[in-house]
Amino acid sequence: MTSLAEPLQPPSRVLLGPGPSNVHPRVLRAMSTPLVGHLDPAFLRIMDATRRLLQFVFQTRNELTIPISATGSAGMEACLVNLLEPGDEAVVCVNGVFGTRMADIVERCGATLVRAEAPWGRVIDPADVAAALRQCRRPKLVAIVHAETSTGVWQPLEELAPLVHAAGALLVVDAVTSLGGCPVHVDEWGIDACYSGTQKCLSCPPGLAPITFSPRAAEVLRTRRSKVVSWYLDLTMIQKYWGAERVYHHTAPISMNYALYEALRLIEEEGLELRWARHEQNHRALKAGLAAIGLGIAAQEQHQLWMLNSVTIPAGVEDARVRTALLEEFGIEIGGGLGPLKGQTWRIGLMGESSQAANVLLVLSALERVLPRSGYAVEAGAAVAAAQRVYAG
Numbered sequence: 001m002t003s004l005a006e007p008l009q010p011p012s013r014v015l016l017g018p019g020p021s022n023v024h025p026r027v028l029r030a031m032s033t034p035l036v037g038h039l040d041p042a043f044l045r046i047m048d049a050t051r052r053l054l055q056f057v058f059q060t061r062n063e064l065t066i067p068i069s070a071t072g073s074a075g076m077e078a079c080l081v082n083l084l085e086p087g088d089e090a091v092v093c094v095n096g097v098f099g100t101r102m103a104d105i106v107e108r109c110g111a112t113l114v115r116a117e118a119p120w121g122r123v124i125d126p127a128d129v130a131a132a133l134r135q136c137r138r139p140k141l142v143a144i145v146h147a148e149t150s151t152g153v154w155q156p157l158e159e160l161a162p163l164v165h166a167a168g169a170l171l172v173v174d175a176v177t178s179l180g181g182c183p184v185h186v187d188e189w190g191i192d193a194c195y196s197g198t199q200k201c202l203s204c205p206p207g208l209a210p211i212t213f214s215p216r217a218a219e220v221l222r223t224r225r226s227k228v229v230s231w232y233l234d235l236t237m238i239q240k241y242w243g244a245e246r247v248y249h250h251t252a253p254i255s256m257n258y259a260l261y262e263a264l265r266l267i268e269e270e271g272l273e274l275r276w277a278r279h280e281q282n283h284r285a286l287k288a289g290l291a292a293i294g295l296g297i298a299a300q301e302q303h304q305l306w307m308l309n310s311v312t313i314p315a316g317v318e319d320a321r322v323r324t325a326l327l328e329e330f331g332i333e334i335g336g337g338l339g340p341l342k343g344q345t346w347r348i349g350l351m352g353e354s355s356q357a358a359n360v361l362l363v364l365s366a367l368e369r370v371l372p373r374s375g376y377a378v379e380a381g382a383a384v385a386a387a388q389r390v391y392a393g
């Protein structure tokens with residue numbers, strides 16, 4: 001008898017792409033612990049603790065703070081479908097793939113879309129957000145990406161809430177890549193709705209999307225005139241399962257919630273500030289190493305993410321050939337460019353568990369080995385030595 005499939009034997013990879021990131025063994029073990037029912041008192045305790053831990057990583061006191069049962073994009077969709085009604089006006093900031101995706105969802109909600117744009121690789125100027133708001137009669141929300149994973153741009157958010165709130169709108173922030181890797185202060189920054197994903201700096205497999213709604217956003221949800229267009233993502237129902245009522249909506253993905261619980265516990269144990277500092281240091285070491293062999297970061301100066309390094313591919317070097325060699329010979333995954341940056345950039349992620357000195361030194365030495373085959377001369381050891389100097393302080 002022949003089998004339809006070979007045994008499951010995925011290779012071990014060093015995941016230095018745009019996500020997923022590597023996962024701590026404790027998180028993998030959590031996923032293989034026994035299932036309980038989604039209304040078992042033991043699971044209800046896990047849910048309550050998960051909400052407390054999410055409030056901690058989001059730096060918020062928001063009651064409505066829960067994981068949505070799907071990947072980061074579902075967090076995006078949940079925020080937009082729950083806050084928007086047909087005919088509403090929404091400003092979306094677009095300077096990469098994920099702003100473009102939000103704009104698409106806004107239109108699918110039947111809302112009127114107003115774009116505030118910047119070229120890919122550059123931050124959105126608050127003056128352009130203000131100008132977009134002036135084009136609206138009654139803007140419902142402004143949506144913006146904190147860490148644009150497609151370009152490596154780090155969007156400053158601190159100035160935005162006063163501007164957005166003065167126009168009577170809500171501030172919606174995509175923190176899929178930033179949460180757990182750099183400061184995200186939901187309450188202090190006046191963010192009304194924020195979503196993330198488990199597979200980036202939270203270092204958990206893809207599968208859940210933590211979200212949080214401020215009291216203002218929760219009020220907008222409560223006073224909707226129409227039903228939420230998505231049944232599955234309707235927070236008016238989902239919050240009754242995560243809140244005191246415990247009303248069945250859909251079966252919570254139990255094992256994924258175990259994984260998130262353990263990943264969040266690891267973050268609490270490490271401490272948020274120390275975790276951010278780790279991401280910063282590994283970014284600085286990688287950047288110094290790349291610079292030593294003539295490779296630059298493509299994102300705007302002063303606005304380069306710690307957890308996602310968008311590297312300009314030197315002229316004459318073949319994108320795919322380098323990435324294939326890294327994967328096949330070194331077990332390292334890095335990402336290619338998206339959209340207009342395809343073939344122009346590599347995306348080296350240093351997210352969560354993947355943000356380690358060992359990985360920085362590994363990917364730099366692998367690049368030193370691989371690049372010369374594309375005719376790009378590299379002094380062996382130069383990149384690694386430059387990174388070592390950063391670690392030596």
Ligand SMILES: *Cc1c(COP(=O)(O)O)cnc(C)c1O
Nearest residue numbers: 071072073098147149176177197
């Ligand atoms: C990865 C990502 C998403 C989408 O998350 P998925 O888990 O792929 O659905 C959304 N926004 C940003 C900024 C991301 O990096």
